[in-house]
Amino acid sequence: MIIQLDSHISAPQLSALEEALNKIEYKTNRVTTQYADYIIGVGNKPFDIRSIGILPGVRDIHRVSDAYKLVSKKWRVEDTRISLGDGLEIGTGSFSIMAGPCSIESAAQVEETIAHLKAAGVRIMRGGVYKPRSSPYAFRGLGMEGLKLWHEKAREAGIKIITEVMMVEQIEPMLEYVDIFQVGARNSQNFNLLDALGQVDRPVLLKRGISGTIEELLQAAEYIFSNGNERIMLCERGIRSYEGAYRNTMDINAIAMLKAKTHLPVIADPSHGIGLRQFVDKIALASVMAGADGVIMEVHGQPEKAFSDGQQTLSYQEANRLYSRLRQAFELREQF
Ligand code: PEP
């Protein structure tokens, strides 16, 4: 059960409400976000929802018996749109493109990428400065130094930054340089990291785990929301399957299903989703048709020389062709 509280609920009203919930043997969890105050009730005794709904201090009450609650569409029918400032919004009704290299490599690469994005009208740049790599000997990112130089150039150009945070300790130093925190597939169920990201007022793009189910992804998002941060987007980036012909199996089904189950924006990552440059455009377009609110994709001036993930990275020319097709596909979808 989700109870949204009146913003000026009094202490006696709150105690009376908690007492009523105790009486029906519901465990209560208080959630305060940047936007509202809630009580999440967990229990399974049948009760008359009106008996709680009429109590003073209750603004709204909904029965949500799924394992995830606050991220469910069952109580918030209107989809969440996330504002990044400067008129930039992500969510139902618009299509967002986030593009950039897998890894931030140098100042020159950042400048070149920004010039490419500006010319294409793309306003959000992706790039890793802390890289989760399967091998400890692979390039692991430029760290804070890379983030700072990127930030300086991106600010000048009016470009927003999305980058991966791997550890709780990195959040605080990164905060002022980041517009969206990315949680990578390998950290999708790092509950300490999710708790901590729930306590900062920055949007979070949460990727699906390598072998994560949709239900696990939604519960991971619930961690962030229940810690106080409602600004979450979910990302389908392919899952591990028995198929070895490509890097991951992009679960297009999940995009359609997530849009039905949650009010949060859903973003597709076709680059990691298939892991092969030649097919990224097709998978990206399929994701639009399945209902994605945006894509995050890897681009590089010389993909074959990229420090990481070159095999799935598009050249600027290939990316330009895809941006325009994605925009056309979105227009078409919105007419259906
Ligand atoms: C990335 O975005 O470069 C990345 C490492 O993604 P994922 O966590 O989905 O593998």
Ligand code: MN
């Ligand atoms: Mn990558």
